[in-house]
Amino acid sequence: MSSQQTPIVEMRNIHKRFGAVQALRGVDLELYPGEILGLVGDNAAGKSTLMKVLSGAYLPNEGDILLHGQPAHIANPEDSRRLGIEMVYQDFALCNNLDVAANVFLGREVVRWRLGSLRWMNKRTMEQRARTMLDRLRIDISSVRLRVENLSGGQRQAVAIGRAIAFDAKVIIMDEPTAALSVAAIDKVLDLISSLREHGASIIIISHRLEDIFRIGDRVAVLRQGRKVADRPVAGDIHEFREQVVAYMVGARDDYGSENDGENGAVRSPSPVNA
Amino acid sequence: MHERIAAAKPASRAANGAGWRRLIGIQELGILAIFLLWCTFLSLTTTTFLTPTNVFNMLRAFSWIAIAAFGECLVILTAGIDLSVGSNMALSGLGAALLLTWGAPVWLAVLGGMLVGTLVGLVNGLLVTRFQLPAFIATLGMMSIARGITYGATGGWPVRGLPKEFNRLGQYDLPVGEWGVPVPVLVMLVLAVFTSIFLGRTTNGRHIYAVGGNEEAARVSGINNRRLKLLVYTACGFFAAAGGILMTARLGVAAPTAADGYELDIIAAVVIGGVSLFGGEGTILGVLIGAALMQTIRTGLNLLGFPTYWQPAAIGAVIIFAIMFDRWQKGRSIQA
Ligand SMILES: Nc1ncnc2c1ncn2[C@@H]1O[C@H](COP(=O)(O)OP(=O)(O)O)[C@@H](O)[C@H]1O
Ligand SMILES: [Mg+2]
Numbered sequence: 378m379s380s381q382q383t384p385i386v387e388m389r390n391i392h393k394r395f396g397a398v399q400a401l402r403g404v405d406l407e408l409y410p411g412e413i414l415g416l417v418g419d420n421a422a423g424k425s426t427l428m429k430v431l432s433g434a435y436l437p438n439e440g441d442i443l444l445h446g447q448p449a450h451i452a453n454p455e456d457s458r459r460l461g462i463e464m465v466y467q468d469f470a471l472c473n474n475l476d477v478a479a480n481v482f483l484g485r486e487v488v489r490w491r492l493g494s495l496r497w498m499n500k501r502t503m504e505q506r507a508r509t510m511l512d513r514l515r516i517d518i519s520s521v522r523l524r525v526e527n528l529s530g531g532q533r534q535a536v537a538i539g540r541a542i543a544f545d546a547k548v549i550i551m552d553e554p555t556a557a558l559s560v561a562a563i564d565k566v567l568d569l570i571s572s573l574r575e576h577g578a579s580i581i582i583i584s585h586r587l588e589d590i591f592r593i594g595d596r597v598a599v600l601r602q603g604r605k606v607a608d609r610p611v612a613g614d615i616h617e618f619r620e621q622v623v624a625y626m627v628g629a630r631d632d633y634g635s636e637n638d639g640e641n642g643a644v645r646s647p648s649p650v651n652a
Numbered sequence: 653m654h655e656r657i658a659a660a661k662p663a664s665r666a667a668n669g670a671g672w673r674r675l676i677g678i679q680e681l682g683i684l685a686i687f688l689l690w691c692t693f694l695s696l697t698t699t700t701f702l703t704p705t706n707v708f709n710m711l712r713a714f715s716w717i718a719i720a721a722f723g724e725c726l727v728i729l730t731a732g733i734d735l736s737v738g739s740n741m742a743l744s745g746l747g748a749a750l751l752l753t754w755g756a757p758v759w760l761a762v763l764g765g766m767l768v769g770t771l772v773g774l775v776n777g778l779l780v781t782r783f784q785l786p787a788f789i790a791t792l793g794m795m796s797i798a799r800g801i802t803y804g805a806t807g808g809w810p811v812r813g814l815p816k817e818f819n820r821l822g823q824y825d826l827p828v829g830e831w832g833v834p835v836p837v838l839v840m841l842v843l844a845v846f847t848s849i850f851l852g853r854t855t856n857g858r859h860i861y862a863v864g865g866n867e868e869a870a871r872v873s874g875i876n877n878r879r880l881k882l883l884v885y886t887a888c889g890f891f892a893a894a895g896g897i898l899m900t901a902r903l904g905v906a907a908p909t910a911a912d913g914y915e916l917d918i919i920a921a922v923v924i925g926g927v928s929l930f931g932g933e934g935t936i937l938g939v940l941i942g943a944a945l946m947q948t949i950r951t952g953l954n955l956l957g958f959p960t961y962w963q964p965a966a967i968g969a970v971i972i973f974a975i976m977f978d979r980w981q982k983g984r985s986i987q988a
Contacts, residue, residue, distance in 0.1 A: 455874035470868065471866065472861070472865035472866045472932070473865060474864070475861060479858060483869070483875070484859075484875050494856070495854055496854055498853055498858065500853075
């Protein structure tokens with residue numbers, strides 16, 4: 378991951394307010410081709426908001442997004458999808474009243490023919506492709522005609538991930554993909570994410586499970602109260618890694634942007650700020 | 653959490669079912685069973701129920717309610733509501749009638765009436781999407797406005813003396829085999845087929861269910877929720893106009909009081925037909941059965957000699973029962 382490369386995604390000085398809440402206060406973030414970036418931080422640090430800005434779900438109040446070094450205009454989720462960015466939302470963002478195939482293809486149905494804005498769906502093709510996709514990812518769902526409300530949490534997560542990757546996305550964002558899963562399912566999802574990288578995708582994964590980031594991540598960025606407070610490669614052993622990241626997360630350590638952004642940063646006592 | 657990706661739950665009934673099971677959901681099956689039971693009961697206890705004349709009379713009598721209910725169904729599927737359908741039926745019918753009295757040919761009058769109703773629907777849609785008003789409030793206001801215009805434009809007097817060619821739209825029976833099928837019934841069936849296909853087969857149809865099921869998920873999937881809502885309210889106005897014009901042609905008179913209170917019958921038909929007021933669940937077939945059930949209950953109570961004045965109470969009880977049944981069934985399918 379040399380920083381000489383042009384980042385596939387570059388977010389610059391992103392600000393986002395929700396009324397009185399300043400969720401993001403000028404965040405810069407880069408994602409390099411073929412990399413898995415871990416995005417961590419305490420609750421309400423702004424991780425989901427930052428990623429929703431990238432996926433077009435939120436418009437930033439300030440800041441720019443560049444893709445392959447070119448300014449990108451992302452005004453809504455459709456824009457970002459068209460640019461090859463897919464997001465798996467924390468709450469899955471599935472329609473429980475629709476079946477698996479319908480959810481996988483929601484918003485980009487395979488169309489047999491169209492007449493003005495009337496588009497006739499090709500249901501069979503969608504069902505077959507959804508089936509193929511589930512098989513390829515080795516997701517165990519007996520029928521793509523099952524309504525999502527009848528699936529288990531793990532299966533829903535698999536559908537949400539499958540739906541994001543079914544269309545050869547260049548950039549895949551996953552918000553807490555393992556939060557609702559058992560240990561066995563987590564293993565499967567992590568393997569899945571690693572295999573996505575092998576297929577050429579660049580991935581941002583939000584997780585509070587630092588061992589997951591350590592296992593599959595190349596780099597980790599830490600958000601705290603709407604600011605990026607650390608950005609470094611994943612290295613060393615797990616205990617050291619965890620200790621350092623947690624120090625940044627809770628504000629015990631705050632040396633980002635100082636000259637030697639490395640091992641000998643200043644360690645401060647936690648600042649008395651409420652999250 | 654004891655979830656595992658590998659642990660597939662047993663497939664639901666809906667997924668295992670045969671082709672016809674997919675066509676008719678569990679919801680519609682329940683209401684269809686009640687409908688058939690009620691019809692069987694009436695056929696056995698009265699001699700007048702199961703006669704071609706009575707059947708076609710009933711079909712005609714609920715056809716315009718059903719037509720308007722198709723539009724209402726589209727709106728309710730997105731978790732919205734349109735309370736102005738009854739008034740809109742009267743207003744559209746009146747629009748056509750006024751054009752006729754001013755000498756317009758039938759086709760132009762029908763077109764004009766359709767335009768009025770569709771426009772009312774469009775305004776509803778704009779109030780809900782552009783001005784972000786709750787659908788209940790926006791369409792409640794529109795219900796009063798549309799009704800007010802029918803009174804204002806007529807001074808309270810019905811418009812009579814409509815040309816025969818126009819009235820044939822509501823009164824003519826098309827010979828099919830040995831039966832005469834009323835034109836409104838044909839229109840209802842054609843619209844039912846088209847709307848069903850639209851909902852089941854086109855992307856817009858699927859997106860209507862998606863918006864009703866999870867509006868935020870639909871949005872982040874790139875669906876333009878606003879455009880879709882505008883579409884359903886406008887379509888609802890269109891259907892109300894179609895129903896209103898057929899009703900006016902049948903009666904041969906456009907009264908400002910026409911279709912008074914129909915919004916409740918229409919919404920009731922939709923809900924009894926298994927369409928969830930929370931959005932995302934239901935079919936046109938269900939609505940058709942719902943409207944038919946409402947009508948057979950009315951007719952049946954008449955034939956059984958049930959006092960007319962008590963009928964609204966009976967209908968109300970049926971609505972409440974239907975919704976309780978819906979709840980109970982939902983609870984059961986979640987546990988299953
Ligand atoms: N849609 C929203 N409306 C209002 N406030 C929001 C919204 N989304 C997020 N926030 C606020 O922004 C802050 C950051 O939230 P979020 O990005 O979800 O944090 P994280 O994902 O790191 O836990 C929180 O204070 C949260 O309450
Ligand atoms: Mg979050």
